[in-house]
Amino acid sequence: AQTIHQWPVAEIKAVGSPLSLGCTIKGKSSPNLYWYWQATGGTLQQLFYSITVGQVESVVQLNLSASRPKDDQFILSTEKLLLSHSGFYLCAWSLDRGNTGQLYFGEGSKLTVL
Amino acid sequence: QQQVRQSPQSLTVWEGETAILNCSYEDSTFDYFPWYWQFPRESPALLIAIRPVSNKKEDGRFTIFFNKREKKLSLHITDSQPGDSATYFCAASEGAGGYKVVFGSGTRLLVSP
Numbered sequence: 001a002q003t004i005h006q007w008p009v010a011e012i013k014a015v016g017s018p019l020s021l022g023c024t025i026k027g028k029s030s031p032n033l034y035w036y037w038q039a040t041g042g043t044l045q046q047l048f049y050s051i052t053v054g055q056v057e058s059v060v061q062l063n064l065s066a067s068r069p070k071d072d073q074f075i076l077s078t079e080k081l082l083l084s085h086s087g088f089y090l091c092a093w094s095l096d097r098g099n100t101g102q103l104y105f106g107e108g109s110k111l112t113v114l
Numbered sequence: 115q116q117q118v119r120q121s122p123q124s125l126t127v128w129e130g131e132t133a134i135l136n137c138s139y140e141d142s143t144f145d146y147f148p149w150y151w152q153f154p155r156e157s158p159a160l161l162i163a164i165r166p167v168s169n170k171k172e173d174g175r176f177t178i179f180f181n182k183r184e185k186k187l188s189l190h191i192t193d194s195q196p197g198d199s200a201t202y203f204c205a206a207s208e209g210a211g212g213y214k215v216v217f218g219s220g221t222r223l224l225v226s227p
Binding site: 032042043045102105 | 146147148150156157158159160163203205206207213214215216217218219220
């Protein structure tokens with residue numbers, strides 16, 4: 001069975017500080033990987049997706065970057081946090097083309113920027 | 115910009131009633147429409163999904179009705195239970211070769227006992 005794990009579970013960071021969130025998926029080779037952001041009580045905004053190691057596509061510009069250093073790992077980062085970065089960050093994976101709307105989410109990372 | 119719209123924003127029904135959640139979309143290239151539910155302090159989870167080749171998809175008490183011509187769909191929850199209380203998101207994904215999945219703003223459902 002596939003499992004997806006995100007870290008850290010929660011972070012409290014200062015404005016202007018750097019951030020790194022991670023996601024690891026086990027039990028699925030070459031998954032499509034995604035980062036989503038969700039404001040408290042809000043909808044899910046797709047940030048990035050990756051269909052293979054080393055390749056990441058940006059969906060929206062939010063002063064964030066993403067990388068996929070390994071087949072099973074997806075990293076979200078920024079060098080300088082903004083207040084607007086607060087929220088819930090969700091990593092997800094999907095099957096191949098034609099099933100890309102069928103997302104399986106990790107447990108999420110809650111970010112509070114002060 | 116591709117958009118998926120949901121209504122109502124919030125909905126309260128009594129236990130045993132049918133809850134109806136609405137969704138509409140703009141882009142005709144969408145070809146997969148999943149619904150997700152999210153309980154407080156948890157991640158969204160796939161509930162049920164439909165493709166435009168069908169106009170109805172049923173899974174237990176949950177049914178999606180799909181109108182391709184009007185670009186509308188709805189989720190019906192029959193015999194609603196308090197445990198169904200959650201936020202429901204309608205989503206849409208692009209056709210083959212696309213990896214963008216767009217979510218609606220969600221409907222917060224409360225089922226009162």
